[in-house]
Amino acid sequence: xxxxxxxxxxxxxxxxxxxxxxxxxxxxxxxxxxxxxxxxxxxxxxxxxxxxxxxxxxxxxxxxxxxxxxxxxxxxxxxxxxxxxxxxxxxxxxxxxxxxxxxxxxxxxxxxxxxxxxxxxxxxxxxxxxxxxxxxxxxxxxxxxxxxxxxxxxxxxxxxxxxxxxxxxxxxxxxxxxxxxxxxxxxxxxxxxxxxxxxxxxxxxxxxxxxxxxxxxxxxxxxxxxxxxxxxxxxxxxxxxxxxxxxxxxxxxxxxxxxxxxxxxxxxxxxxxxxxxxxxxxxxxxxxxxxx
Amino acid sequence: xxxxxxxxxxxxxxxxxxxxxxxxxxxxxxxxxxxxxxxxxxxxxxxxxxxxxxxxxxxxxxxxxxxxxxxxxxxxxxxxxxxxxxxxxxxxxxxxxxxxxxxxxxxxxxxxxxxxxxxxxxxxxxxxxxxxxxxxxxxxxxxxxxxxxxxxxxxxxxxxxxxxxxxxxxxxxxxxxxxxxxxxxxxxxxxxxxxxxxxxxxxxxxxxxxxxxxxxxxxxxxxxxxxxxxxxxxxxxxxxxxxxxxxxxxxxxxxxxxxxxxxxxxxxxxxxxxxxxxxxxxxxxxx
Amino acid sequence: xxxxxxxxxxxxxxxxxxxxxxxxxxxxxxxxxxxxxxxxxxxxxxxxxxxxxxxxxxxxxxxxxxxxxxxxxxxxxxxxxxxxxxxxxxxxxxxxxxxxxxxxxxxxxxxxxxxxxxxxxxxxxxxxxxxxxxxxxxxxxxxxxxxxxxxxxxxxxxxxxxxxxxxxxxxxxxxxxxxxxxxxxxxxxxxxxxxxxxxxxxxxxxxxxxxxxxxxxxxxxxxxxxxxxxxxxxxxxxxxxxxxxxxxxxxxxxxxxxxxxxxxxxxxxxxxxxxxxxx
Numbered sequence: 122x123x124x125x126x127x128x129x130x131x132x133x134x135x136x137x138x139x140x141x142x143x144x145x146x147x148x149x150x151x152x153x154x155x156x157x158x159x160x161x162x163x164x165x166x167x168x169x170x171x172x173x174x175x176x177x178x179x180x181x182x183x184x185x186x187x188x189x190x191x192x193x194x195x196x197x198x199x200x201x202x203x204x205x206x207x208x209x210x211x212x213x214x215x216x217x218x219x220x221x222x223x224x225x226x227x228x229x230x231x232x233x234x235x236x237x238x239x240x241x242x243x244x245x246x247x248x249x250x251x252x253x254x255x256x257x258x259x260x261x262x263x264x265x266x267x268x269x270x271x272x273x274x275x276x277x278x279x280x281x282x283x284x285x286x287x288x289x290x291x292x293x294x295x296x297x298x299x300x301x302x303x304x305x306x307x308x309x310x311x312x313x314x315x316x317x318x319x320x321x322x323x324x325x326x327x328x329x330x331x332x333x334x335x336x337x338x339x340x341x342x343x344x345x346x347x348x349x350x351x352x353x354x355x356x357x358x359x360x361x362x363x364x365x366x367x368x369x370x371x372x373x374x375x376x377x378x379x380x381x382x383x384x385x386x387x388x389x390x391x392x393x394x395x396x397x398x399x400x401x402x403x404x405x406x407x408x409x410x411x412x413x
Numbered sequence: 414x415x416x417x418x419x420x421x422x423x424x425x426x427x428x429x430x431x432x433x434x435x436x437x438x439x440x441x442x443x444x445x446x447x448x449x450x451x452x453x454x455x456x457x458x459x460x461x462x463x464x465x466x467x468x469x470x471x472x473x474x475x476x477x478x479x480x481x482x483x484x485x486x487x488x489x490x491x492x493x494x495x496x497x498x499x500x501x502x503x504x505x506x507x508x509x510x511x512x513x514x515x516x517x518x519x520x521x522x523x524x525x526x527x528x529x530x531x532x533x534x535x536x537x538x539x540x541x542x543x544x545x546x547x548x549x550x551x552x553x554x555x556x557x558x559x560x561x562x563x564x565x566x567x568x569x570x571x572x573x574x575x576x577x578x579x580x581x582x583x584x585x586x587x588x589x590x591x592x593x594x595x596x597x598x599x600x601x602x603x604x605x606x607x608x609x610x611x612x613x614x615x616x617x618x619x620x621x622x623x624x625x626x627x628x629x630x631x632x633x634x635x636x637x638x639x640x641x642x643x644x645x646x647x648x649x650x651x652x653x654x655x656x657x658x659x660x661x662x663x664x665x666x667x668x669x670x671x672x673x674x675x676x677x678x679x680x681x682x683x684x685x686x687x688x689x690x691x692x693x694x695x696x697x698x699x700x
Numbered sequence: 701x702x703x704x705x706x707x708x709x710x711x712x713x714x715x716x717x718x719x720x721x722x723x724x725x726x727x728x729x730x731x732x733x734x735x736x737x738x739x740x741x742x743x744x745x746x747x748x749x750x751x752x753x754x755x756x757x758x759x760x761x762x763x764x765x766x767x768x769x770x771x772x773x774x775x776x777x778x779x780x781x782x783x784x785x786x787x788x789x790x791x792x793x794x795x796x797x798x799x800x801x802x803x804x805x806x807x808x809x810x811x812x813x814x815x816x817x818x819x820x821x822x823x824x825x826x827x828x829x830x831x832x833x834x835x836x837x838x839x840x841x842x843x844x845x846x847x848x849x850x851x852x853x854x855x856x857x858x859x860x861x862x863x864x865x866x867x868x869x870x871x872x873x874x875x876x877x878x879x880x881x882x883x884x885x886x887x888x889x890x891x892x893x894x895x896x897x898x899x900x901x902x903x904x905x906x907x908x909x910x911x912x913x914x915x916x917x918x919x920x921x922x923x924x925x926x927x928x929x930x931x932x933x934x935x936x937x938x939x940x941x942x943x944x945x946x947x948x949x950x951x952x953x954x955x956x957x958x959x960x961x962x963x964x965x966x967x968x969x970x971x972x973x974x975x976x977x978x979x
Contacts (some may be wrong), residue, residue, distance in 0.1 A: 127672030136594045140509050144516070146501035149522040153562050154527045157538045160460065164541045216436035224433045233437060235686070240444055242682045246650045247671045251447050254664060279443060286440075309575045312429035320604045333529075340531025342626035343654060367626070368532045374630050376542070389537045404525065511782040580818040586881070588777055588830045590888065591809035600831060601821055 139354045162388050168383030177387060185253050185373070185381035192388055196361035197355045201270055202345060203338040205359075206277035211331055213278070214285030219315055222293045234290065241283035249347030252276040257348055264360040267349030271359040276344050281334040288333060292326020293319060332403045339395050342367040364390055448675070455672030458665055464673070468636050471660050472652065477670055479638035483553060483646025484622065486639060487632055490557025491564060491621050492614075498561075499568035499617075500610065506569070507576035508598065528566035532626040535563050539631035551645040556632025563627055564617035571616060575609015576602060611688050619681040622674070625650040651672050720901035728753035728922050729774070729892065736769050736778065743769040744950030747788075749941060756914075756923045758933035758958065761943035761973070766950025767926040768816075770943070771894045773797075774924070775811040776804045792892065795900060809836060812885030812921075818877035818898040820869035820884070822943040825861055828869045828880060828888055851883040855913055875906020877914060893917065899932065911936065930974060934962055942970050 180191035182365055213295070217237065221230045252272060261267030296319050304314040342365075350362020351372060364372075366388045377385055466476030502520070510517035539559030549555045579602055587597040625648070632656065633645030647655070653670045656663030727750035735745040741746040746764030751757050759767045769778075775955065776797060778784045790797035797807060820828050829848045838844060848865075852858040857879045861872070869880055878898060898914065899907035915936050917923060927933050933940055940962070941955035954967045965971040 139595050139598070140505075143501050143505035143509055146498050147505045147516075147520050150498055150502040150565055151523040153565065154523045154530070156542065157527075157530065157534065157562075159536050160541045160546075161534070164537075213436050213440065216433050217440055220433045220437040224430070225437070233441070236441060238443055238686070239679065239682055240440075242619055242623070242678045243447075244625070244650055244674060244678065246623075246625045246653050247451065247675060248447075250653055250667060250671055251450060253657055255446075255450055279447075282440065310423070310426050312426050313431075313499060336529045340529075340533070342531065342533040345652075347654070347658060367531060370533050370537065371626055374537070386537060386541070389534050392531050392534055396531065397526055400526050400529050404522070414846045493734075513782075559935060582815065582817065584780065584819060586775060586813075586815060586819045586821070588780055589775060589808055589811075589813035589815075589894075590884065591807070592832060592835050593805055596835050 158390075158393065161386050161393060165386035165390055168380050168387050170382065172352070172382050173316050177384070183369075185377070185384060188380070190380075190384045191311070192351050192366070192384075192391070194355045195364055195366045195369050195388065196391070198270070198273075198349075199339060199365040199367070201336060201356060202273045202277055202349070202363065202365055205270070206281055206338050207331065207335055209274070209278045210282045210285055210334060214289045214330070215281050215289045217282070217286040218289035219319075221290055223311060223315060223319075231260050237283050237286045237290075240279075241287060245280060245341060245344040246347075248276055248280055249344035252344060252348040260360070266350065266360075266362065268348055268362050269360045270349060270363045273345045273349035273363060274359070277338050277341060280341060280344055281337045281397035282338055284334040285330045287325070288330030289327055292323040292330070295326065296322045314410050324346060328406050329403050332399050332406070336396055336399045339392065339399075340367065342371050346371055430684065436568045440582070443677050451671050451675060452667060455666070455668040455670075458669035461670055463666075467638065468652075468666075471663070472636065472656050472666055473660060473663050474666070476478060477649065477652060477666075477673065479636060480647050480649055480652045480670075481673075483639050484649045485631070486553045486642065486646060487560065487628070487648055488621055490554055490642065491560040492618070495561035495565050495568055496614070499613070500572055501566075503569045503572035503576060503613075504598065505514055505696060507573045508594075524569055525568045527562070528570075530563075532563065532624055535559055535627040535677045536630055538562070539627060544631060549643065551631065551633035551635075552633055552643045553639055553646040554642045556628045556646070556648070557642075559631045560621045561622060563578055563606065563624065564620050567620060568613045568617045571613030575606035578609060581607040582636065608688055612685055615681050615685045615688065619678055619685075622681070623650060624648075625654055629654075647665065711894060723790060726753065727751065728755075728793060729924075730789075731774075732789040732791075734770070734773060734786070734790060736766065736773060737785045738781070738785075739783045740785075742949035745942065747785065747950075747952045748953055749952060750930060751922060751924065751939070753922055754919050756925065756936060757937045757939040757941060758919050758937035759924060759941050759943060760928075760930060760933050761953075762945070763928065764950075765945045767943050768896050769950070771813070771896055771924060771926060773890070774894055775808045775813055776802075776812070777808075779804065788880045809888050810890055811892045812888065812890035813894040814878070814882055814885060814896065814898045817901045818874055818881050820872070820877050820880050822868070822870055824866045825869045825872070825880060826865040829884055832884060833887055837843045847887050847931075851887045854886055854916075855879040855883040856909070857883060873906065874902050875909055878902060878906070878910050882910075882913065892922045892924070895923065897926050897928060911919075930976075934958065942967075944969055944973075948958040 157236060168190070172188075177190055177192045180189045182189050183191050183194065217233075221234050225233060252275070256275060257267040257272050260272050300318050300322055301314065304318045309317070345365055346368035349364070349368070351364045351368055352362040353364050353369075354361065356363045370385050370388060373381070373387055419512065463476040465478045467479050468477065469475035502524075506517055506520065512518075512665065536559065537563075539555055543549050543555040543558050544551060549558075582600050583605065584597060587601055628648050628651055632648060632651075634647055635645035636647045636652070637644075639646040649670060653667050654676065656667035656670065704739070704747065720872060729749075729751040731747055731749045734747045736743045739768050746768075747770060751938050759770065761767055772781075772793070773786055774790060774797065778786055786798060788798070792811070794809075795807070796802060811872045821831070823831065826848065829851065833844055833847060838847075849858060852861065857876060860876060861880075869877065872880060878901075882898075885966055895914065899910050911932060914925065918936070918938075925933075925937070937958045939956065940958045942953045942961065943950050944953045945951075954961060961970060965974055969978070
């Protein structure tokens with residue numbers, strides 16, 4: 122076989138070459154996250170050194186021009202908007218999926234699913250625009266000024282609803298048919314079957330859906346910026362305007378310099394930390410599913 | 414399931430029935446309201462002139478010609494970078510790495526995180542890395558590269574699915590014939606994985622076109638016709654944002670631009686489902 | 701097969717020509733204490749077997765006793781399976797198969813394999829045959845066309861497909877697909893053919909056609925054929941080897957000429973199996 126070696130070697134090295142270049146490419150893809158974190162830290166460093174982490178939470182207010190960097194109002198804004206929208210979107214999304222699987226006649230189920238998919242594809246700026254010109258004036262009639270936490274919660278709800286609805290839809294589809302037949306054989310009515318059999322069986326998929334929608338709610342920028350008024354304050358009611366962390370970055374990045382700019386990167390880091398925590402817990406839940 | 418179950422008999426079943434139908438009705442109503450509003454107000458302004466003319470008076474009048482050009486250039490940069498990296502990574506993950514290897518696990522985990530990174534954080538990163546560190550400034554190139562990082566996880570995920578859908582028997586019989594892995598990949602696996610790849614491509618395009626936050630401070634606001642990739646260019650979504658937030662009296666053109674954007678995305682969405690059906694059909698024929 | 705030019709000149713055939721002809725048949729494939737583990741669990745253990753050149757050897761035994769795994773060791777298809785470990789020694793024509801520096805691509809070219817389920821590529825009939833040939837360095841159109849016709853005639857498919865060589869291979873019937881797969885393997889001029897229950901996924905009629913084809917290959921190739929069908933093994937094989945599961949792993953119970961295995965089995969297990977009392 123020695124006479125084959127030259128041909129052989131070249132052929133082998135094609136495979137090896139391919140494998141190594143693919144590894145190089147994949148390393149680039151995998152390193153982007155690290156690059157992002159590194160750049161956020163590098164840019165945030167000056168603020169962390171000059172201002173110190175603690176002052177981002179203890180300063181009297183957010184007035185970067187005067188060297189005051191309190192992020193807490195924005196953090197509360199993000200948390201309130203996120204909690205409110207997740208609380209409304211989760212039941213709506215899960216009920217949507219239940220509708221598709223167990224209530225809708227076949228002729229409605231498919232168009233309804235397509236509708237949810239379309240809803241998922243509409244860009245956030247369009248939602249924001251619609252919220253600004255349609256929803257905000259309506260809220261202003263109930264309680265001025267209009268741009269408010271409530272508007273933010275409602276627009277976020279519409280935006281994250283498709284995420285939870287599609288996830289729930291997929292996990293309901295994975296519930297084994299024999300469970301349903303078993304429940305039917307016991308004469309259980311429809312909702313009792315869903316509550317007692319379907320939801321427990323689809324639990325981990327539903328949780329993953331909630332985590333994904335939470336991630337979207339935290340990260341959403343444009344739509345919430347357009348409808349929530351952007352006043353830096355801890356909201357006293359749902360009709361008060363708020364500013365979220367993401368909106369703050371988008372609004373001030375254009376003119377921020379020095380420590381102010383660095384402070385915006387600090388809020389980027391805070392967002393990143395929230396997302397990593399969510400992804401890790403999602404991974405943990407799906408591992409549970411593997412063993413459960 | 415619906416047929417096999419009789420009418421609800423107790424109050425709780427009735428309540429559930431009402432809630433489920435109510436939820437579905439509410440979602441449908443909001444959707445129709447949103448879409449109807451945009452079509453109703455936007456349709457009368459969309460015309461050929463609107464699509465080709467440059468914006469005038471900060472966008473209050475005129476069209477969106479240069480903005481469509483900038484949008485497609487940003488998209489072009491994004492795809493020409495993300496497609497090779499995305500396909501390469503997907504091939505490696507699906508064909509050349511076992512699911513348990515450290516490298517594969519690390520890459521996958523880091524892509525999962527990347528998929529969750531908020532778009533505004535991509536914007537921060539793009540501004541710091543592409544605009545500042547690499548010195549590309551506010552430009553179409555910076556914007557496209559930032560978007561490339563963003564669509565990569567979607568692209569990789571569905572391309573990988575495409576490869577995993579190819580039956581193992583192809584790989585075994587190719588190996589038994591003494592074909593190299595490169596050959597097997599290029600001639601057999603790649604063509605068979607095309608449906609998955611296309612779905613990923615279309616989803617990525619959809620996400621890139623819809624993006625605003627990552628572009629505000631990477632590709633910039635300038636609404637002139639771009640002359641090179643290093644010029645700043647305004648994407649369609651940023652145009653809508655700017656008209657509605659910063660330009661009073663820009664609502665009419667904002668509606669029209671939103672309608673154009675929504676139509677583009679609906680077309681993309683339709684392509685995905687058509688591809689999914691087509692891919693499935695081919696699989697049935699093959700089996 | 702004679703009209704076909706050797707694929708890459710003499711080097712593929714040199715092993716054949718160097719071989720002293722005539723005299724007693726000598727071992728062509730030698731397997732020495734071969735074991736295979738999936739994720740640490742043994743599929744089969746300690747198989748020692750030698751196979752003569754040009755022989756048709758049937759591997760028989762109940763399912764799950766490692767016959768198919770055994771075949772995949774011979775052309776190192778096991779490399780593709782994650783978590784699979786092979787120990788022992790395999791020599792084919794003086795080539796150490798399991799040695800790390802063995803060129804598996806050349807090895808697999810010399811060893812054709814036919815799978816249980818016909819698996820033509822999703823290409824046209826012509827491309828199915830042409831593509832592996834091209835990959836192995838044959839670029840000459842005339843030679844490719846010639847090889848294609850010869851091998852298709854060899855498997856009795858030429859008259860059935862000559863007018864539709866450009867239609868998809870997947871449109872052929874199961875039996876035709878399997879014969880195409882055999883033609884695809886033969887086109888590379890292999891010396892050994894591994895067949896993993898080649899007839900069992902086909903209907904009885906096409907199975908019969910494929911079996912006749914396999915019989916026609918007798919003497920021209922060294923064939924190892926896995927089969928569950930004892931009657932078939934009896935009809936076609938010169939030699940037979942019985943695998944059985946013992947202590948959770950497949951083992952080789954007895955090997956010998958087909959006549960001896962089927963008519964005068966030494967091992968009581970073999971006797972029970974061939975008489976239909978067990979397995």
